[in-house]
Amino acid sequence: MRADTLVVTGIGVVSPWGNDPAKLDLRTPADADEDWFDVVSELGPRGYKYVPPGCRYLIAATRRALRDAGDAVTRIPEPRRGMAVGTENGIAGLIDAMDETVTTAGADRLSPATAPYFSVNTLAGRVAMEHGIKGWNLTLTSPRAAGLQALQAGSRAYAAGRCDLLLAGSTEAALPSHHSGHSASDAGAAVLVLEPRAAAAARGAALHGTCATATFFLAPLLASGTPAPDALRTTAEALARVTPARHRNIHPPVRLIAEPSPVATRLLSQLRTLGLRTDFLPAGSGTLLPVLHIAHGLTAPGPPHIVATASPDGTCALTAVHPQPPTDPTLETR
Amino acid sequence: MTPHHTAIDIEELRATIAETLELDPEEVTDDARFVEDLGADSLLALEMQVVLEEDYGVHLTEDDLRRTTTLRAAHALLVARTTQGGTVS
Structure with missing residues (x-):
């Protein structure tokens, strides 16, 4: 690999x-x-x-x-x-x-x-x-x-x-x-x-930054039910996969873009439980809006942030967006 | 355009074919060949078949399609089909 x-x-x-x-x-x-x-x-x-x-x-x-x-x-x-x-x-x-x-x-x-x-x-x-x-x-x-x-x-x-x-x-x-x-x-x-x-x-290309994505599943049947520690661990593990170890104390802000659903509510709660400042942006149907947020986020120099989404059927995804610093010719490696 | 024309207006047909092939009507001259001169491919030829069948209330075969290489040929075919139900060679 x-x-x-x-x-x-x-x-x-x-x-x-x-x-x-x-x-x-x-x-x-x-x-x-x-x-x-x-x-x-x-x-x-x-x-x-x-x-x-x-x-x-x-x-x-x-x-x-x-x-x-x-x-x-x-x-x-x-x-x-x-x-x-x-x-x-x-x-x-x-x-x-x-x-x-x-x-x-x-x-x-x-x-x-x-x-x-x-x-x-x-x-x-x-x-x-x-x-x-x-x-x-x-x-x-x-x-x-x-x-x-x-x-x-x-x-x-x-x-x-x-x-x-x-x-x-x-x-x-x-x-x-x-x-x-x-x-x-x-x-x-x-x-x-x-x-x-x-x-x-x-080739001397101008860089916009990097992004890393993890996907996971939150069972809809648990979404509005009793606490499920394993589900919280699943979300935490997904976060770890997209966040370099040395960045984990930064607690990058999260934008959760999703149709309102029990799964979205549960993911929002989990992200906040894990200490991440998370905004929920309600959306309609489609896969584009989270990618537009990533595209927009890569154009503005700034700290790392996370774009998250969840479907009502339980599919969840997180993308950590690292915009290219304006004065740093090299990106942080992970 | 309404289906089942009793007479085939070649200018209407020119406009229909031009629209189907994404061309200006003046590009569809009477003898311009759809494939060789106007860039139509097999998919657009099938599209034209469906459009002509719908607009003129006729049934066109694959042989018809092969022979209908120009506006003039298409007009002759449709005239034959709508007036006599016959074929053109």
């Missing part, structure tokens, strides 16, 4: 809050409807008519991230490039529309040009084709947590030697308008470019 640290050298965001990761005001509500995204200016005048919003956003965010990363991708052979993407609702609207067509006009009236996107991994597959990402490509779909899981899975794949350049992030399309969660659902995409510290230094 490789032990060297991945550093973030590129950040790309398209979102209702704007496309500059440094200026995202994520604590204010944003409209999930598609008016905020200009297909022509982001992607071009042609070639995207049949590409669903969740894929358009991912294409745009990836292009932005790779521009931010300079020549990172062109230095790496295509079979050594990897990508991990989380999405919960990236094709929900498309699947709804296809269901409607099948049950009314019939399957013969499905749009052939749109049909390939019924498979959720086609979103990242389309991006892989554009940028020659031929090493591996993984789509994760756990509710709320899949964006952070993509960071973790991608880092593991790098550590296992499966790639030398990693793109990881999340894309979401708003839930269909008839869905009660439509207006609060995530929309947009965020992509990070990660590469080994030595490779970034060798």
Whole structure:
């Protein structure tokens, strides 16, 4: 297993809050409807008519991230490039529309040009084709947590030697308008470019920082029940995995971004019990918002902090974000 | 456009095909070849088949699709199908 640290050298965001990761005001509500995204200016005048919003956003965010990363991708052979993407609702609207067509006009009236996107991994597959990402490509779909899981899975794949350049992030399309969660659902995409510290230094890349992710499970049945010491230990162990030993007395602040649920309430309580100052930011459906917080956090020099999330079914994830200090040319190693 | 046209307006057809292929109508000249000249791929050809079937209330076969290489050919095919139910060679 490789032990060297991945550093973030590129950040790309398209979102209702704007496309500059440094200026995202994520604590204010944003409209999930598609008016905020200009297909022509982001992607071009042609070639995207049949590409669903969740894929358009991912294409745009990836292009932005790779521009931010300079020549990172062109230095790496295509079979050594990897990508991990989380999405919960990236094709929900498309699947709804296809269901409607099948049950009314019939399957013969499905749009052939749109049909390939019924498979959720086609979103990242389309991006892989554009940028020659031929090493591996993984789509994760756990509710709320899949964006952070993509960071973790991608880092593991790098550590296992499966790639030398990693793109990881999340894309979401708003839930269909008839869905009660439509207006609060995530929309947009965020992509990070990660590469080994030595490779970034060798090419003189500007560094944004590092991030480390741990995932774990809190059983929903225990979420509102009796105290479960083992569950607290699980959360503590996850924190230890993302926090270097010498930083454990720092007690980095935590932003817990989750749909209100017994699991989220339990995780919030546990993090506070463990001595961490934790803000709870209620969110709608989707995997993007935690990744947007990471992207934003990496753009501002400051102390380490943790972005956390939990799904109502018990999947939890923590990402420790270490923004690059403005005057320190090297990142802290762990 | 409403389904089941009794006459095929070539300008309407030009606009439909242009929209399907993400082109400006003036690019879809009568004899521009969809694949070679206009960059359509097999998926877009299938998309055009579905759109034309829906808009003109006809059934098109794979052979029809292979022969329908230009706007002029598509127009001739649709005229034949909607007026006689026949085929064009």
